[in-house]
Amino acid sequence: xxHGKSTKKWPAVGPGLIVAATGVGxxxxxxxxxxxxxxxxxxxxxxxxxxxxxxALNEGVGRYHLLTGKTILEGWHSxxxxxxxxxxxxxVIWGFVYGAAATSSCALALSALVPVLPLWVWAVISxxxxxxxxxxxxxxxxxxxxxxxxxxxxxxxxxxxxxxLPELSDIMDTAVxxxxxxxxxxxxxxxxxxxxxxxxxSYGYWLQENNWKDRSYLRYVRFDSxxxxxxxxxxxxxxxxxxxxxxxxxxTNINGEQGLISFATxxxxxxxxxxxxxxxxxxxxxxxxxVLGVWNGVSYLFADFVYTVKKHDVNxxxxxxxxxxxxxxxxxxxxPMLLHFIGKPVSLIILYGALGALFMPFLALTLIYLLNSKxxxxxxxxxxxxxxxxxLSLNIVLFFILSINELVNxxx
Numbered sequence: 001x002x003h004g005k006s007t008k009k010w011p012a013v014g015p016g017l018i019v020a021a022t023g024v025g026x027x028x029x030x031x032x033x034x035x036x037x038x039x040x041x042x043x044x045x046x047x048x049x050x051x052x053x054x055x056a057l058n059e060g061v062g063r064y065h066l067l068t069g070k071t072i073l074e075g076w077h078s079x080x081x082x083x084x085x086x087x088x089x090x091x092v093i094w095g096f097v098y099g100a101a102a103t104s105s106c107a108l109a110l111s112a113l114v115p116v117l118p119l120w121v122w123a124v125i126s127x128x129x130x131x132x133x134x135x136x137x138x139x140x141x142x143x144x145x146x147x148x149x150x151x152x153x154x155x156x157x158x159x160x161x162x163x164x165l166p167e168l169s170d171i172m173d174t175a176v177x178x179x180x181x182x183x184x185x186x187x188x189x190x191x192x193x194x195x196x197x198x199x200x201x202s203y204g205y206w207l208q209e210n211n212w213k214d215r216s217y218l219r220y221v222r223f224d225s226x227x228x229x230x231x232x233x234x235x236x237x238x239x240x241x242x243x244x245x246x247x248x249x250x251x252t253n254i255n256g257e258q259g260l261i262s263f264a265t266x267x268x269x270x271x272x273x274x275x276x277x278x279x280x281x282x283x284x285x286x287x288x289x290x291v292l293g294v295w296n297g298v299s300y301l302f303a304d305f306v307y308t309v310k311k312h313d314v315n316x317x318x319x320x321x322x323x324x325x326x327x328x329x330x331x332x333x334x335x336p337m338l339l340h341f342i343g344k345p346v347s348l349i350i351l352y353g354a355l356g357a358l359f360m361p362f363l364a365l366t367l368i369y370l371l372n373s374k375x376x377x378x379x380x381x382x383x384x385x386x387x388x389x390x391x392l393s394l395n396i397v398l399f400f401i402l403s404i405n406e407l408v409n410x411x412x
Contacts, residue, residue: 014224015206018143019058020232021150022293023197024286026105026257031193032236033263034254036243039183040174044237046187050194051233053398055225056391057200057360060367060384062221065204066214067382071316072201073304075370084309086362091302094198094359095328099336102291103127105257109284112261113277120340126291131333134295137320139209142296149285149292154235156282160267160275161238167245174244185405192402194229194236197290198359202297205304208317215382242279246270295332296320302328358403364395 035043061072068075076083100123107122117125133145179187207213212220243254246266254263260283268276303324307314319325370376371384371392384392 014212014220014228015143015203015210016058016062016221016224016228017150017231018146018206018289018293019200019203019297020054020228021146021153021286021289022199022297023054023290024153024194024232024235025102025197025290026108026260026283026287028193028236029239029260029283029286030254030257031190032239033243033247033260035186035190036240036245037247037250037252037254039180040171040244040248041168041240042174042176042178042180043187043190043240044175045177046190047194047233047236047240050191050196050236051229053191053391053395054194054196054200054232055229056388057196057364057367057395058203058225058228059222060371060388060392061200061203061363062207062225063218063382064367064370064376065207066212066217066221068376069213071204071304072366072370073301073308075376076366077308078376079366079369083366084305087301088305088309090359090362091198091298091305091328092331095298095302095332096336097339098294099127099332100339102287102294103130103336104340105287106284106291108257108261109280109287112264113280113284123340124337126288127333127337130288130291130295131329133292134299134329135326137296137325139206139296139320142292143209146289146292149289152285153282153289154231156278156285157235157242158238160271160279160282161241161245163271163275164242164245168241171244171248174248185401188398188402189405192360192398194232196360197294198301198363199293199297201363202293202300205297205300205316205319242267295329299325299328299332360399361396361403364392364399368392368396 032047035046064070064072064075073084073087076087103123103126104119106126107119110122110126111117111119134142207217207221242263247254247263252266253259261280264276264279264283267279300319303319303322304316306324307319307322314322368384368389372389373383377383
């Protein structure tokens with residue numbers, strides 16, 4: 001019997017849903033819509049595989065935290081200076097670009113909903129709102145706002161998909177799993193985009209905030225991760241359904257995040273203006289969860305990085321109160337505002353995509369080492385089973401290919 005099993009109540013919603021929702025950004029909305037528009041329902045399989053692969057990553061981060069009592073940053077540091085150096089350099093560069101890209105995404109949705117301010121003003125407002133909600137490190141407030149946004153995402157997008165379900169009757173034959181000619185990289189991108197981002201490494205800090213601290217919570221973490229990525233799969237499949245039901249066979253193109261605005265207009269024309277507003281609310285919610293989740297979660301990682309490298313003895317439960325945490329929230333908010341004046345939000349999002357793809361193979365590779373290491377997990381039963389090693393290895397291959405492809409596209 002697991003320690004403490006009889007005294008704990010099963011949690012209703014855990015932090016896994018926050019991790020997954022943070023990883024679903026506007027770029028993932030575009031990818032799923034384009035998949036439905038161009039290929040009908042053929043890529044349902046890719047979304048399901050993507051959710052399974054992300055489950056393995058999320059469960060791995062949570063399991064490492066619970067079994068060792070250490071953060072993932074401490075695990076990286078134990079692997080050598082190269083690992084912490086990679087994260088340190090990467091987080092500063094990525095954070096600067098992401099701060100502009102994520103708020104630009106929010107701005108696109110807000111300017112479509114309330115077209116009274118310039119795009120850059122909405123972007124600045126989005127950044128400031130994220131700053132105010134995370135600067136003081138009040139986790140419970142952050143959690144409540146995130147859960148509300150997740151509910152909005154789910155109701156608006158899944159609700160829109162339910163409305164168009166009758167339109168699928170003529171294209172159900174496209175649901176047969178296949179890989180159309182020339183679509184391999186596209187399918188891999190769809191698999192890679194299902195709820196995955198750097199904030200997966202933040203899962204342990206959010207477990208800590210929920211007082212999930214030892215091996216007795218392993219079942220909770222697995223259940224939490226499973227529910228999170230089932231929900232993410234349903235959300236992404238809903239976007240695929242929307243694209244397939246309304247645009248498959250019409251030769252309509254959805255280009256970039258601006259395409260989401262165009263698609264919302266199509267929804268308004270085909271169904272009703274209310275559905276257009278509903279979809280735009282879902283677009284904004286997906287974008288703003290990515291702002292809030294990163295502002296909070298990656299700031300934890302950065303603060304842990306600073307104090308781990310400096311070998312300062314800091315209570316990990318108080319990281320959100322530290323100067324390093326507050327610095328990174330500031331770094332994500334204010335310096336990136338300079339990039340808004342470039343006036344090319346979609347280009348920023350493409351650059352963010354290229355940088356984002358470079359982190360996931362690093363996370364999967366380090367998890368394979370940490371979760372198979374006798375040094376970190378002395379008891380054999382705690383170490384990875386073969387199927388988790390297979391799933392993590394597939395993540396490495398997938399994200400390595402995607403990162404190479406993103407970098408090639410960036411410099412074309």
